[in-house]
Amino acid sequence: MVHERPWMFHTTVLENVAYGLASRGVGRREAQRRAAEALERVGLAHAAGWFAPALSAGEARRTALARALAVEPDLAILDEPLADVDAQHRAGVERIIRELPARGTTVLLTTHRLETAYRLADRCASLIGGSLRNSLPDNHFSGTIAESGGEPVMAIAPGCRLHLATPLRGPAHVVIDPRTVILSREPAHTSARNSFAGRIAVLAAEGDRVRVTVDVGVPASPRGVPALPRGVPIVALITDRSFREMNLQLGEPVSAVFKTVALEVYGGKPP
Numbered sequence: 001m002v003h004e005r006p007w008m009f010h011t012t013v014l015e016n017v018a019y020g021l022a023s024r025g026v027g028r029r030e031a032q033r034r035a036a037e038a039l040e041r042v043g044l045a046h047a048a049g050w051f052a053p054a055l056s057a058g059e060a061r062r063t064a065l066a067r068a069l070a071v072e073p074d075l076a077i078l079d080e081p082l083a084d085v086d087a088q089h090r091a092g093v094e095r096i097i098r099e100l101p102a103r104g105t106t107v108l109l110t111t112h113r114l115e116t117a118y119r120l121a122d123r124c125a126s127l128i129g130g131s132l133r134n135s136l137p138d139n140h141f142s143g144t145i146a147e148s149g150g151e152p153v154m155a156i157a158p159g160c161r162l163h164l165a166t167p168l169r170g171p172a173h174v175v176i177d178p179r180t181v182i183l184s185r186e187p188a189h190t191s192a193r194n195s196f197a198g199r200i201a202v203l204a205a206e207g208d209r210v211r212v213t214v215d216v217g218v219p220a221s222p223r224g225v226p227a228l229p230r231g232v233p234i235v236a237l238i239t240d241r242s243f244r245e246m247n248l249q250l251g252e253p254v255s256a257v258f259k260t261v262a263l264e265v266y267g268g269k270p271p
Contacts, residue, residue: 006064139176168268
């Protein structure tokens with residue numbers, strides 16, 4: 001386990017990293033060799049002889065990660081693994097975490113930053129009120145950003161593509177802020193590149209707002225507005241006043257409209 005604020009033993013960085021190996025009966029020479037390799041992986045080979053308690057927070061974090069990597073664990077538990085790590089070394093730490101499963105190590109990490117979870121994890125869950133829930137924010141989609149007609153798109157279901165505004169390509173996560181989704185009974189005449197037809201599946205009051213879930217798998221109109229396959233929900237969060245003025249009803253056909261700039265993209269790489 002790598003704690004959010006890792007403890008450094010009062011010895012050198014190399015001896016800190018070799019500790020787990022020594023406690024498992026690995027000989028001193030072999031333990032120091034494997035510790036040196038782990039420090040090389042985290043970019044701290046030059047600091048092997050430094051006094052570990054004097055390290056910066058980011059250096060201590062990387063030393064603790066090396067200490068965990070050196071024993072080649074079956075399970076690595078990482079608590080906020082990127083906290084305090086400077087921008088120069090952040091990409092390297094992320095690369096190490098991504099490579100661990102291929103080395104036979106399962107990774108369980110905790111973070112308050114959704115973008116970190118989206119970039120690094122295959123599966124995400126939320127801890128809400130002390131309970132673990134397999135839930136993600138509304139309008140969260142995973143897929144691969146590809147290019148179609150000279151613009152980036154992500155297929156989130158057969159025949160369903162989100163139009164994006166990003167230079168990134170490849171596997172990524174996309175999140176649409178429910179407050180940016182516009183509901184319309186008629187095909188929207190806007191510059192928005194994303195417009196999908198469906199029917200209202202859920203209405204839920206949230207203070208002075210109403211959460212409207214549109215099942216965009218049900219064709220809502222024969223007027224040319226594309227409909228998505230069944231089972232793809234899009235959530236809009238509208239004011240109570242707008243809800244009353246529109247007089248929205250369960251099962252009613254509507255269009256969910258949002259601009260490409262309303263989509264937040266996590267992951268992906270420059271082409």
